[in-house]
Amino acid sequence: MPGMADPVAVVVRVNDCITVGDVDELTGLMTFDHVFIDTVGHAVHGRDECRRAWQRFFDAFPGYRNVFTSLTATGPFVTMTGFSECSVVELAGPALWAATVRADRVAGWQVYLDTPANREALALPRDDQPSAP
Numbered sequence: 001m002p003g004m005a006d007p008v009a010v011v012v013r014v015n016d017c018i019t020v021g022d023v024d025e026l027t028g029l030m031t032f033d034h035v036f037i038d039t040v041g042h043a044v045h046g047r048d049e050c051r052r053a054w055q056r057f058f059d060a061f062p063g064y065r066n067v068f069t070s071l072t073a074t075g076p077f078v079t080m081t082g083f084s085e086c087s088v089v090e091l092a093g094p095a096l097w098a099a100t101v102r103a104d105r106v107a108g109w110q111v112y113l114d115t116p117a118n119r120e121a122l123a124l125p126r127d128d129q130p131s132a133p
Contacts, residue, residue, distance in 0.1 A: 007101035008071050011078045014099070014106050019065040021058040027051040029106055037110040039095075061086055066097070072124075076101045079122050081114070098122055 010029065017026035030047045036054075037043045044053045057064070068082040080097040094114035100107045112118040119126050 005101070005104040007073045007076050007078050007099075010101045010104060010106060011071060011080065011099050012068075014109070015066050015068065015080075018054075021062065021064075023051060023055045023058060026054055031102055031105045031107040034106060035108045037108075039111050039113050061088060061091060063087060064091060066095070068097075079124055081124060096122060096124065 014026060014029050017023075017029065027047060027050070030050060032047050033045075034047045034050050035043055035045050036050050044050050064084065064086045066080075066082060066084050068080045070081045072079050078099045078101065080099070081095075082097075083094045084092055086092045096112040096114050096118055098108075098110045098112070112122070116126055
């Protein structure tokens, strides 16, 4: 039944798609009005535009992946801490994410730099900052 999936489980499925570069499955987990926002605040609106953006990203950065060290759900809002792994240094290292799940799909996905201010804004503890390998 739509709306019944655990938001954390949906977020984990999305991240699994990012890890293997599966743009088809990833797109299927997005709402039609999905919004992706990167660390500098650039937003991509709509599932079709996000699909194209993810395909370009996967083509440019094969092997990119996010490693979550914690996931916390407050209703449909999920925050994640962890780090990204990528051969491009600027895309690797500690990061924060937030997602909003609606009807078993992700309506929003935002990536944040792991800073004390962003942790405070996301109501995340300051003492669990991971160190990337």
